[in-house]
Amino acid sequence: MFSKSVIDKFNDVVGAEYVLTSKEELLSYSYDSTAGMESMTPELVVKPANTEEVAEVVKVASEEKINIIPRGAGTNLCGGTIPIENSVVVVLTRMDKILEIDEENLTATVEAGVITEELCNRVEAKELLFPPDPGSMSVSTIGGNIAECAGGLRGLKYGVTKDYVMGLEIVLPNGKIIEIGGKTVKNVTGYDLPNLYTGSEGTLGIITKATLELIPAPDTRKTMLAIFDELDDAAETISSIISNKVIPVTLEIMDQVTIKTVEAFAEIGLPTDAEAVLLIEVDGLEEVVERDYKKVIKICEEHNAREVELAKSDEERDELKAARKSSFSALAREKPTTILEDATVPRSNIPAMIKGIREIAERYDLKIGTFGHAGDGNLHPTILADERDEEEMERVHKAVEEIFDLALELDGTLSGEHGIGSAKVGFMTQEIGEDGLQALRDLKYALDPKGLFNPHKLIGADDNE
Amino acid sequence: MFSKSVIDKFNDVVGAEYVLTSKEELLSYSYDSTAGMESMTPELVVKPANTEEVAEVVKVASEEKINIIPRGAGTNLCGGTIPIENSVVVVLTRMDKILEIDEENLTATVEAGVITEELCNRVEAKELLFPPDPGSMSVSTIGGNIAECAGGLRGLKYGVTKDYVMGLEIVLPNGKIIEIGGKTVKNVTGYDLPNLYTGSEGTLGIITKATLELIPAPDTRKTMLAIFDELDDAAETISSIISNKVIPVTLEIMDQVTIKTVEAFAEIGLPTDAEAVLLIEVDGLEEVVERDYKKVIKICEEHNAREVELAKSDEERDELKAARKSSFSALAREKPTTILEDATVPRSNIPAMIKGIREIAERYDLKIGTFGHAGDGNLHPTILADERDEEEMERVHKAVEEIFDLALELDGTLSGEHGIGSAKVGFMTQEIGEDGLQALRDLKYALDPKGLFNPHKLIGADDNE
Structure with a gap:
């Protein structure tokens, strides 16, 4: 607990109402959405109303040598907003204004605390699109998405958050x-x-405002679910679609473990004997979509798809997508952790990666469901475990290490879109080397x-501290 | 001139054959493509063969406290490769191998000295596209393009170099x-x-290798030249095309000064009484191009285009494009400097920017031809002068300052694609402020x-030196 004089300094900046000090309140900021991480209660939480207040908060913390944990909705999956000792959490959610949607220049200017989905809805009403759509978009903030360089289901065609950040307002350390x-x-x-700060995970200052690029909304889209008896066929279908120069907006995979779990949870008629399903959506101009979806169905069939289901209405589309969207929550219900x-990995290595993950699951006798953005090589192997079972967790940690090793062996990366945070910081040098980490x-x-x-996030603890 | 022992150290690394010491040889590296800049002969030029040699060269220079000027073809337009005293120029042109074109992952891996056009041709043969196409691409190197974050005529639809840099090999300082x-x-x-180094102008190390993103080549394209009696009509056409959700690959403008100069030089039948012409190209799938080009012609006509010429063959297309492509060389023939x-500027401010440049030209009694990538707000006002005429150059400098002021007033930037180098370094704080420059x-x-x-490039001279 900070001294009264220190707390008063923060009170003076943001008003006592927006300085949280009670144990109960602070507890909500001791963890984020990441499983299996140790929580840590911050000394203080402050909620500034504007950029000037953020700057003043930073000055007070800096004078008092207090650690600063910037935070939006805390939906990250890398332990990116878990405090360390002697910390003030700076929550940006009060800064939630969409300042401008500029239809002529196709830009939106927003405060950091704007909810991602709110922005998406606002621009869609103007027939525009802000493409990054992380799974948590209904609660996540734009500032957090930028700090983590969030991805999403539309990444294959439209890229990730950094591709849409044109300008930033930043409070420097x-x-x-x-x-x-x-x-x-x-x-x-x-x-x-702007690109250096995108994905910098709050380690270089606080993002307070952003100018984002928008694109014209696609005229139409078609959604398909393709069912495969063989995982290899599904994997080859992915490569084949792209080498046939169709770039779907969404190209997602769910393996058998995931299919079974989702079906048990949601009962939407998924074929639990199938080894994999692909969720594929193409969008764009009518004529293009018409051509592309037929091409996709043909490619799926050529690769022995048992069935390709085409959504014939918005409702059917939402149903098909529901399976993929509920993957994580369905898996999360299975076991406590x-x-x-x-x-x-590069998309050509998706088959090898999926096979490798299955072998690792067998070797460590773990249940791993794999789903994810297959089109851009970004898989989400999800290990179901119980953190109270020490022996099992031991196996989990070994499996995770092997998954990382495998990804790097296959020219891949530790993290495609979730970030490094505190969860993966120990593995950094494996990918970028000691010299690379030193440069960071x-x-x-x-x-x-x-x-x-x-x-301690992203670059780990350092001698400088 | 360095001592024999220092020169010998460089000889040991790259071989005496690739260490240039004669006055005549060194002279060729005393300037680059930028007009009106003072040249400076380097002490030495070295041409390493591979990354390891680059690293050794850097170590020798660092030990001897010699300044290092990385250089490709020297085609930059910001004084970005002009040496300062006590410099070794490190020329990357021997590192010119295209190491891989990976059709499955749509990537190319190349050494820094590869000529941009050579890469473009190689990937086009595989029906792929490397979109960045700076004017100097027939001689410029990929390493230089990355260091300057080069743009080009295809930027409106496809973005600039940084949008295609996926990975880099770098020799750190x-x-x-x-x-x-x-x-x-x-x-x-x-x-x-990768993004921090893209556009870092050789100030953070030497880029030796790059993994670049490729995209499927468009099926087809249509090229048009629209002629306008009123500049305002041309400017409004630009905004109207984009707000009608057509994103042309190329949307270029030439004003009357440019038209007249090009016509006098090339005699290709340009209408010298027109106030502006727009060169517009749409590309993509047959059906889309068919729809888009008709839409574009209609929009041009609605904005009082006197005539819209549609290229009916590849030859006609090349002819239409020749006018725009020869703009700079035609203007450059007019006067010595x-x-x-x-x-x-943001594209909605293009009309205001063009008008403002005309007023500046009148006020300082200068001939300024304006052409450029109107679609993305990136204009190239080109001042024709004679650097031997001191009084005129005085007016030129004032006009340049006013052009920068105007761009910033209109929410724009000092440089869209040419870089800051030594040419614009004095204006940096006007755009990013003292605090921004200090962060850099x-x-x-x-x-x-x-x-x-x-x-002294990009961030200027600093007390640390």
Whole structure:
């Protein structure tokens, strides 16, 4: 607990009403959506109303050498917003204004605390699209999505959050407010700070405002569910669709473990004897969609799909998608602890990755459901376990390590879209090497010499601290 | 001139054959493609054969506290590769291998010295596209394009170089070699170094290898030239096309000064009494192109285009494009000194920007031809002058300042695609403020504490040096 004089300094900035000090209140900020992580109660939570208050909060914390944990909705899956000792959590959710939707320049300017889905709905009403659609979008904030470089189901065709960040307002660790980038689609004035901050996981300052790129909404879309008796056939279908130059907006896979679990939970008529299903959606202009969906069905059939179901209405489409969307929650109901990974490989290595994960599951006698964004190589192997069972958790940790090893062997990455946070920080050098990690640390401490911003996340603990 | 012992160290690394020491040879590296800049002869030029040699060169230069100027073909337009005193120019052109074109993952892996056009041709033969197409692509290198984040005529639809850089191999200022990013389309492992290095203008190390994203080549395209009696009509046509949700691959403007100059030079039948012409190309699937080009013609006509010429063959298309492509060389023939700017504004402010440039030209009694990538707000106002005429150059400098002021007033940026280099470094704080510039400098000196990499470019001279 901080001294009264320190708390009063924060009260003076944001008003006592927005400084949380009670044990019960603080407890809600001791964890995030990541399973199997140790929680840690912060000393204080503050909720600034605007950028100037954020800057003042940062100055107070910096003077008092208090760690700063920036936070939106806390929906990340990498232990990215779990406090460490001596921390103030800075919650951005009060800064929830959509400041502008500029239809001529196809941009939206928003405060960091805007709920992702709210923005999506607002721009869709204008026949525009903000493509990044992480699973948590109904509660996640734009600021959090940017800090984690969130992905989603539309990533294959439309890319991820960083592809849509044009400009940012940032409170630097020194308390200064800078604006970088803006509404021009081209900008080479200085290093690309908008991209450096996107995915920086709150370690370089606090994102307070963003100018985002929008695109024209597609005219139409078609959604299909293809059922495969053989996993290999499903995997080859993925590669074949893309090498036939169809880029679906969504190309998702669910393996048998996932299918069975979803069906047991949701009873939507999934074939529990199938080895894999693919959820495929193509969008765009009428003529293109018409051509593409037929091509997709043909490719699925050529690869021995048992059946390809085409949604004939919006309701049918939502039903097909419901299966994929409920994958995580269905799996999470099975056992108390759900370890969701997002190891990612080049898409040509998807078959090898899926096979490898199955072998790892067998070797460690674990239930692993694999689903995810197969089209862009971003799988979510999900281990079902019980953290009270120490022996099992031992096997889980070994399996996770092997999944990482496998992904890297297959030219992949530790994380496609969930981030490193505290959950994967121990594996960083395996991918980027000691020299790579040192370069990241050099950059971090250049901007945050006291090391107060979300310490221990992404780049780990450092001697500088 | 360096001492024999220093030169011998470089000889030992790359072989004496690839260390240039004669006055005549060094002279060729004393300038780049930027007009009106003071040249400076380097002490030495070295041409390493591979990444290991680059790393050794960096180590020698670092030990000897010699400035390092990385260089490809030197086609940049911002004074980005002009040496300062005590410099070795490290030329990457011997590293010119296309290492792999991976059709399954849609990636190309290349050494930094590969000529851009050679890569484009190679991937086009496989019906793929590497979209960035800077004007200098027939001689420019990929490494240089990445260092400058080059744009081009296809930027409106397909984006710029940074949108296609997936992974980089970099020699850090400390001589260590790191590989960052790779073939996965999603990667959030660490800060986004590929994007930080893209556009870093050689100030953070040397890019030696790149993994680039490719896209399926469009099936077909249609090219049009629309002629306007009123500049305002042309400007409004640009906005109208995009707000009608047609995103042309190319949407270029030439104003009357440019039209007249090109016609005088090339005699291709351009209407010299027209106030502006737009060059518009749409590409994609047959059906889409068919729909889009008709839509474009209709929009042009609704905005009082005097005539819209549609290319009926590849030859006709090349003819239409020749006018735009020869803009710079035609203007450059008019007077001895051609100052080419690339101030960029949000596309809705294109009309205001064009009008403002005309007023500036009148006020300072200068001939300014404006052409450029109107669709993405990236104009190239080109001032024709004679650097021997001091009084005129005085007016040129004032006009340039006013053009920058105007771009920033209109929510724009100093540079859309040419870079800051040494040419615009004095204007940086006007756009990003003292605090923004300080953040850039902090990042630079974190990675390059001796400040040896392309000093004075992009972030200017610093007290740390």
